Amino acid sequence: MFGRFLRLYKQTLLTINLDSPSIKIIEKNDNRVVMEFKNIPRQYVNALRRLSISEVPTFAIDDVVMLENSSVMHDEAVVHRLGLIPLRTDFQRFVLPDLCECKSTLGCSRCRVMLVLDSEASDKTKVVTSGELISEDDMVKPISKEIPIIVLAPGQKLKFEAYARLGTGKDHAKWQPTSAAVVKDGKNEDESILLIETTGSLTAQETVMAALNRLAFKMKEFNNLLQTSMVTSKA
Numbered sequence: 001m002f003g004r005f006l007r008l009y010k011q012t013l014l015t016i017n018l019d020s021p022s023i024k025i026i027e028k029n030d031n032r033v034v035m036e037f038k039n040i041p042r043q044y045v046n047a048l049r050r051l052s053i054s055e056v057p058t059f060a061i062d063d064v065v066m067l068e069n070s071s072v073m074h075d076e077a078v079v080h081r082l083g084l085i086p087l088r089t090d091f092q093r094f095v096l097p098d099l100c101e102c103k104s105t106l107g108c109s110r111c112r113v114m115l116v117l118d119s120e121a122s123d124k125t126k127v128v129t130s131g132e133l134i135s136e137d138d139m140v141k142p143i144s145k146e147i148p149i150i151v152l153a154p155g156q157k158l159k160f161e162a163y164a165r166l167g168t169g170k171d172h173a174k175w176q177p178t179s180a181a182v183v184k185d186g187k188n189e190d191e192s193i194l195l196i197e198t199t200g201s202l203t204a205q206e207t208v209m210a211a212l213n214r215l216a217f218k219m220k221e222f223n224n225l226l227q228t229s230m231v232t233s234k235a
Contacts, residue, residue, distance in 0.1 A: 026193070033204035037192045042183065045192045049181045051211035054170040057096060058177045058201040059087040059113065059140050061162045068159040071152055078150060078158070083174045085130050086143045086199040087164055091210070094140075096166045107165060113140040115162045121152035128158060140164060143200035177202045 020039065027034040037045050061082045066075045093110075100111035115135045119128045131145030150158060169176035180197035196204050 028204065030203045031200055032195075032197045033208060034196075035194045035208075036186060037194065038186070038188075039190050040192070042192050045194050046183050047215055048208065048211050049183050049194060049196070051214045052196055052207050053176055053178050053181050055168050055214050056177050056202065056207050056210040057091050057166040057168050058089045058175050058199075059094075059164045059166055060172075060174040061085065061087070061115065062165045062167065063163040065161040065163075066159075067161065068157050070156045071150055071158055072156075073150055078160075081149055082162055083172075085133075085147050085149075086201045087140055088143055089166070089177070089201045090139050091166060094166055096168075107163065111165060113137045113164045115141070115164060116160070117149075117162070118159045119152065120157040121154050123154055125154065126152045128152060133162070177207045 022038045023040070024036040024038070025033065026036055061079075064075075064079045064082060066078070069075055069078065071078075094113075095111055097107060097111045100108065102108040102111065106112075113136060115133045117128070117133050119126070119132050128149045128151070129145060130142035130147035130149060132149075133142055135141040152158060167175035169178075177198050178196060179199050180195060182195045184193040184195070185191070186193050196208055198204050198207050202210070
């Protein structure tokens, strides 16, 4: 799982370490992973933590067309709640809006997914939940059907179209895939513990691997920039 991280670490190592670096999985399930890093500088581990939070893309509702809302809650408050519902994400089939070829503010099938909701309380109070959101994509949908959105009194109705897009945590917290990301000291001085917990939009492994890919991309860009600067300075 982390062979690429170790290769990246060795390629960019600036000081000699006599002990071999290693990574051990202490705990792992769909939404949580705990890893032990040995003989690897803490800044490398922290880089994975920071990238897991801020630069791993996930889906979140970003635009809502409110067709009817007779509840006591303002449209803006409903939209805010919708944006915080974690959506299962597949960033292999979709692209960030800025990178999509459509170049449209409305988006297309490669950069956005539409979800609709049409709910009404008849003769008694009704709790509208995420389970009533109907997605046009089989995968991109709420991670749970039990997330409450609003309470409707008898006779009240809520109807809207919502559009979910990929984004990253550095733009808004609703796109963060992590609910917890912590680096702790290990039992020994040369050990660090990385804990990643996700909201469910991505698995913990998907989140860490995406962060690793992002780190590799950044290191490659840095290396290219450094080599270009060295060549320019010689000239």
